[in-house]
Amino acid sequence: MIKHTCRSCAILLLLLSINRAEAHPHVWVTFHSEVLYAADGTMTGIRHAWTFDDMFSAYALQGIAHAKKGHYTRDELASLAQTNVESLKEYSYFTYARGDGKKLKFSDPVDYWLEYRDATLTLHFTLPLKAPAFAKAIKIEVYDPSIFVDFEFAKDTPVSLSGAPQCQMTYDLPHQPTAAEQSRLSQLDFVPLDPLSTYGEIFANKILVKCP
Amino acid sequence: MTRSHAAALTALAAILIACTTAIDSAWSAPFGAPHPLGAMPAPGAMPTFSWMGWIFAEQAAFYRSLSGFIRASKEDGAAMWELFGISFAYGVFHAVGPGHGKAVISSYLVANQETWRRGIVLSFVSAAVQSIVAIIVVAIAAVLLGATAKAIGLTVHLVEITSYAFVILIGLRLLYVKGRGFLIASHELSWHHATDLTFAAVSTVKGLSATTFHLSEGRPRAVAMRGGQCQIDGCTAYAHGFQCDHDHEHHESAWGHAHAPEPAMLAGAGGWRRGLVAVGAVGLRPCSGAIIVLIFALAQDLFWTGVGATLIMGLGTAVTVAAIATLAVSARGLASRVARTRAGLGMLAMRAIEAGAAALIVAFGILLLAGYMASEQLWMFTG
Numbered sequence: 001m002i003k004h005t006c007r008s009c010a011i012l013l014l015l016l017s018i019n020r021a022e023a024h025p026h027v028w029v030t031f032h033s034e035v036l037y038a039a040d041g042t043m044t045g046i047r048h049a050w051t052f053d054d055m056f057s058a059y060a061l062q063g064i065a066h067a068k069k070g071h072y073t074r075d076e077l078a079s080l081a082q083t084n085v086e087s088l089k090e091y092s093y094f095t096y097a098r099g100d101g102k103k104l105k106f107s108d109p110v111d112y113w114l115e116y117r118d119a120t121l122t123l124h125f126t127l128p129l130k131a132p133a134f135a136k137a138i139k140i141e142v143y144d145p146s147i148f149v150d151f152e153f154a155k156d157t158p159v160s161l162s163g164a165p166q167c168q169m170t171y172d173l174p175h176q177p178t179a180a181e182q183s184r185l186s187q188l189d190f191v192p193l194d195p196l197s198t199y200g201e202i203f204a205n206k207i208l209v210k211c212p
Numbered sequence: 213m214t215r216s217h218a219a220a221l222t223a224l225a226a227i228l229i230a231c232t233t234a235i236d237s238a239w240s241a242p243f244g245a246p247h248p249l250g251a252m253p254a255p256g257a258m259p260t261f262s263w264m265g266w267i268f269a270e271q272a273a274f275y276r277s278l279s280g281f282i283r284a285s286k287e288d289g290a291a292m293w294e295l296f297g298i299s300f301a302y303g304v305f306h307a308v309g310p311g312h313g314k315a316v317i318s319s320y321l322v323a324n325q326e327t328w329r330r331g332i333v334l335s336f337v338s339a340a341v342q343s344i345v346a347i348i349v350v351a352i353a354a355v356l357l358g359a360t361a362k363a364i365g366l367t368v369h370l371v372e373i374t375s376y377a378f379v380i381l382i383g384l385r386l387l388y389v390k391g392r393g394f395l396i397a398s399h400e401l402s403w404h405h406a407t408d409l410t411f412a413a414v415s416t417v418k419g420l421s422a423t424t425f426h427l428s429e430g431r432p433r434a435v436a437m438r439g440g441q442c443q444i445d446g447c448t449a450y451a452h453g454f455q456c457d458h459d460h461e462h463h464e465s466a467w468g469h470a471h472a473p474e475p476a477m478l479a480g481a482g483g484w485r486r487g488l489v490a491v492g493a494v495g496l497r498p499c500s501g502a503i504i505v506l507i508f509a510l511a512q513d514l515f516w517t518g519v520g521a522t523l524i525m526g527l528g529t530a531v532t533v534a535a536i537a538t539l540a541v542s543a544r545g546l547a548s549r550v551a552r553t554r555a556g557l558g559m560l561a562m563r564a565i566e567a568g569a570a571a572l573i574v575a576f577g578i579l580l581l582a583g584y585m586a587s588e589q590l591w592m593f594t595g
Contacts (some may be wrong), residue, residue, distance in 0.1 A: 025272070026500050027592065052593075055279045058508040060594055063360035083362055084593045091592055123593075149592055150272075 011041050021059050026152040028053040030156040031142060039169035040130035043209070045106070046095060046140060047162075050123045051154070057121040059066055060084075077114035081169055085109045092114075093127055094151065096204075099135030106130065136211055141204035145172070159207050172206040223471055239512040252262030254393035271305035277499060278521070282509050285358035285517055292517060300519035303339075303528020306501065313338055314533050316379055316576050318540035320490050322481070323386050323569035328541040334491045341495030345371065347519055355515065361507075361594040368503060369591070371496055376581040378493030383573030390570040394563040401556045409580055499529075 034047040054061065066076045088094070090106070097104040112125035142151050153159070153171065161169045281298055284291035307314065317338055321331045338496045353359040509518025532589055547565060551558030 026275075026504055028276070053279070055504050055508040056593075059504045060361050061511065062354055062364065062507050063358050063592040064505065080360075080594075087591060088592055144592075 014027075025054045025144075025148055027149045029149055029151050031151060031205075032139070032158055032160075032163050033142065034160045034162075035138070035169065035207065036126070036162050037139065037167070039066045039163065040132075041166070041211065042134045042163075043099065043104075043129060043138055044132050045126055045128035046097070046186065047126045048093075048095070048142075049154075050125070052123070053115055053121045055091040056121065057116075061116070063185075072111050072114075072116040073089075074115065079197060081112050081114040081123065084110045084114070085125055091144070091207065094142055094149065095127055096141045096143075097129075097133075098121050099133040100137055102135075104138075111144050114212075115208050138209040138211075140207040140209075142207070143204040147203070153205055161209065164209070164211065167209050167211040170208045171173060172208065174205060177182055225585060237576075258521065263436060267308050271302060271308075274302035278302065279508060281398075282505070282514060282517060286512055287515060288495055292520075293519065295521055296524045299524040300503075300528040302480055303530075305528075306499075306530050307339075307526070307529040307532035312551040313342075313491070313497075315538050316494050316531060316573055317491060318537055319572045319576070320382070320386070320487075321541050321571040322536055322544045323390055323566045323573065324487070325544070325566070326487065326541060330484075330487060330498070331537035331541045332534040334487050336530040336535045337488060337525045338495040339530035339533060340523075341492055342497065342499055343502060343522050344528070345496055346498035346506060347522055349498055349504040350503060350510065350518075354510055364507075365504065365591045368498055368500070371498065372532035373581065374594075375493055375496035376577050380574055380577035380581065382490050382493055383464055383570060383575075383577050386570035387567065387574055390563070390567040394560070394567040397560045397563040400558050465569045499525075501525075 030051045032049045035043065036045045036047060038044045060080060061072065064072065064076060064080055068074045070135065085108075093106065093109065097106070102180070106127040107130045109125040109127055115122045115124065144151065153173065159169060159171045161167060254441045277297070278296055279290055281295035285295050317331075317335060320326075327332070349364065349367055349371070353550070358361075358368075502525060505525075506515070506518040506522055509515055509521070544565070548562050551562045554561075
């Protein structure tokens with residue numbers, strides 16, 4: 001009897017704990033990123049193009065005035081683009097960069113606009129670095145640590161490099177988390193990652209730029 | 213605060229800590245100690261729960277296929293039935309994930325000694341409320357007012373906060389009732405072992421506060437009314453010593469109530485109403501997925517199809533929540549059967565479980581309100 005009780009309780013605790021164990025995305029983003037370099041060989045910023053899934057696109061477009069049904073011009077979407085980049089500030093634009101291991105800071109986005117095509121929205125924006133960075137190895141990660149948003153590299157030309165012909169660029173897909181990583185994932189709410197942790201990499205989309 | 217009060221509170225605190233740590237570690241380390249802060253579990257040391265990963269993958273796949281089926285149902289009536297089927301499956305899988313009040317509802321059922329029948333009904337009501345709130349929000353905000361995603365997100369956020377505040381209030385009320393039940397139970401337990409303590413306790417009280425309690429006037433019962441010091445209740449201060457009378461069956465407890473609240477009292481009149489209020493509060497929070505599906509359907513001029521899909525999604529959610537609620541109720545039933553074999557302590561343990569479950573509701577409410585348990589967010593892009 002006691003054994004039964006214990007077993008039921010264990011199952012119950014397990015099921016209840018799942019409650020806060022994992023967030024799940026309701027937004028899917030397919031993205032393309034271009035790393036920007038100046039003529040002097042310093043990295044100046046990153047240009048993103050994020051395409052939302054069709055359902056979230058419809059949600060975001062709700063209530064946006066437009067002249068022609070099924071069509072949205074760049075001007076009609078200007079205020080939504082403004083809202084997008086303003087909202088993203090709180091989430092650090094889901095973009096994390098390091099130059100030779102040191103954190104790089106971005107300032108507010110510039111050149112942002114929305115494009116509506118094939119029933120999906122694409123948000124274009126450029127994140128300039130606060131100070132141009134000179135580094136042998138630059139690592140840029142794009143992901144949502146809370147996993148409310150699912151980021152995925154675009155199928156063709158997911159990344160590109162602008163203005164740095166001497167540098168090599170590679171990218172790395174997030175791997176499927178192992179059981180151990182999955183369990184750590186479930187503790188994020190109560191046991192946040194310390195700033196030095198490299199844990200988030202498992203579901204980060206990594207862009208690496210190596211310069212001589 | 214008397215000693216038995218302090219002991220009772222310590223026990224309660226211990227149970228709560230046990231509950232929360234158990235919940236915290238159950239998922240992550242069912243067979244091991246909780247991991248130190250920030251440390252990664254040793255590779256290979258963890259049992260695999262990949263079936264959870266599978267559930268998450270499945271629900272994501274179902275969700276993402278919804279848009280295709282909504283589009284298809286525009287031209288093809290048969291696709292609508294497929295859409296409804298997918299919606300149901302999505303609801304079942306989705307509810308296993310975070311949110312949807314499983315934890316709160318299950319805790320509520322455990323704390324309130326509800327029957328499994330009532331648990332199932334309340335689960336279905338909660339899921340129905342959730343779907344209907346989503347439909348009402350979209351119908352008013354999007355269809356009638358033409359509000360933007362930003363305004364809808366804000367509305368959902370406000371409704372959410374209201375829901376969590378209600379959950380905290382319901383939890384606090386329950387914690388008050390159940391905490392009191394636990395204190396009474398612990399008080400009654402100490403009553404039975406009181407004989408040994410009589411002299412020490414009385415002399416302490418006499419020495420410290422004899423004037424306050426007018427022991428000299430032969431009214432020591434006043435001491436008992438302060439709570440906890442039951443061992444003094446009914447003693448008469450004769451010159452040759454203390455004599456305690458143990459044979460009154462209907463002694464007054466410290467709180468002026470006859471006994472701990474009886475199950476019948478809670479499940480009786482008002483139980484249904486309170487239960488419905490509780491699940492209503494939980495269900496108030498609309499599912500973000502349902503909101504998105506509804507707005508997507510609206511954009512395709514298929515609002516009513518979206519409404520149907522949302523209701524069926526809610527039905528799927530209800531099935532999962534009801535299954536978990538039934539498990540919670542039967543776990544409690546088993547525990548109480550075990551408890552019955554041990555008089556006194558068993559009763560105390562049951563009261564402790566109830567108080568702990570009530571405290572968990574408060575904790576869930578606070579965590580939800582503080583955003584620690586947020587499971588779905590919509591405002592990363594739209595404010």
